Amino acid sequence: MKPGDIGYLIYLHGVLYAQEEGYSQEFEGYVVKTFYDFPAHYNPQKDKIWLAMYQDQIIGCIAIQARPQNEAQLRWFLVHPVFRGTGIGRRLLKTALAYNKEEVFDRVYLLTTDVQQKAVSMYKKAGSELSSSIEVNQWGKVLHEERYGLQVSQASVG
Template sequence: MSGNPSVIDDIRHFNRFYTGMIGLLNRHILESNLSLSEVGVLYELGQSEQCTAGQLTGILKMDGGYLSRIIKKFEQNGWLHRHQSNLDGRTFFLRLTAAGKQLLAGLDEKSSGEIQQLVGGLSDKQQLQVTGAMNTIREVLQAAQPASSTDIHIRYNLLPGDVGYLIYLHGYLYAQESGYNLEFETYVCKTFYEFLPAYNPGKDRMFLAIADNQIVGSVAILASSRHLAQLRWFLIHPDYRGQGLGKRLLQEAVDFCREKNYQKVYLMTTSMQEAAIALYKKAGFRKTGEKYLQLWGQQLYEQRYDMELTYSI
């Protein structure tokens, strides 16, 4: 259904009004000499005591190099310090210093003051009308949108039942989409059977995309040696493809490898996985090996892809 011209015009007028209003509400940011991106990093750091650079990149959808410059600026200004993990010396948590917390508290106070000034002249009834209208806009527009990767959160730990469900997803989806037989599901079971006893959160990481309390995507990084890691179990449920979720999971996985100072990460796939291979190549993986096999009821090429890692932080 196309939009009503009068509705479109009303929305455009409201957008211009609200954009100007947001500018007024962000005066305190301009006065602080911080950019909106820098304030976003500051607020996220203020919400967590166990935040890494890789996690910030995923949460804020920010380029790693740009984030690196912000972190260095914060360190130079004495707003942030790095804390080495007790479990893994290659992992560093980013935390606000007392000065950083004071800066954030000041921004919060100014922001609250500006909002108070904005609505202070309104009656209680009018204030409720404003917030009610805001909630209505948000709820109606969110309900009208298809599920997207912004509605999905990434969980980094395994819970009982996760592995069983991942095995099911791999077996079912690969049978439907690639014609793999039961041997493939047996193979997936074997890989998890080998992984779980050796699972070390200090070196390995699961990334599970969760929507409505259900796993809709996955990828994992497994340590092969001190300097080499393997990417495994990359999967996106068909209902959540085409929304950037695969790119998001791959980026988080690669960022984790950099945090752990792995020098290279590799993966094994088959020539039939064309969509996944396209994502791997865009992420920076390059094919380094290939062999022809009769595997899982199919004739295919097993392929290896590698990525050499560089560090900006």
């Protein structure tokens, strides 16, 4: 990571989710808060972020953030629309899940919404199971906030 990368990732999340899902600017504020919390609680032995680059430009990202009780949270999984379908997302997810196995986290989970169907499909293929779904009115929409979890030892990304 270099100066400006976190700012660009916040920008990319804000723009793409507004364009693709109709999320309000409130979503971008949420992303700002999550990125603010990341360095504040950063543990270099546990927390990681991976960037996919093309011509010195960030085109994708994924992160793992350590949580209590030997869990890890998958965060900020995003691939620029121009590069979707190229396998970049699958490689990012595979890298993050392989890291979880190395670090011996017991479980990895992610929080998402029901409109992220492509990402949800990838998580399910890796072995994730829906553990909760709550209807919420946020980011200018009525959504189902979903939590998916998996035992790291059973994760499989092809």
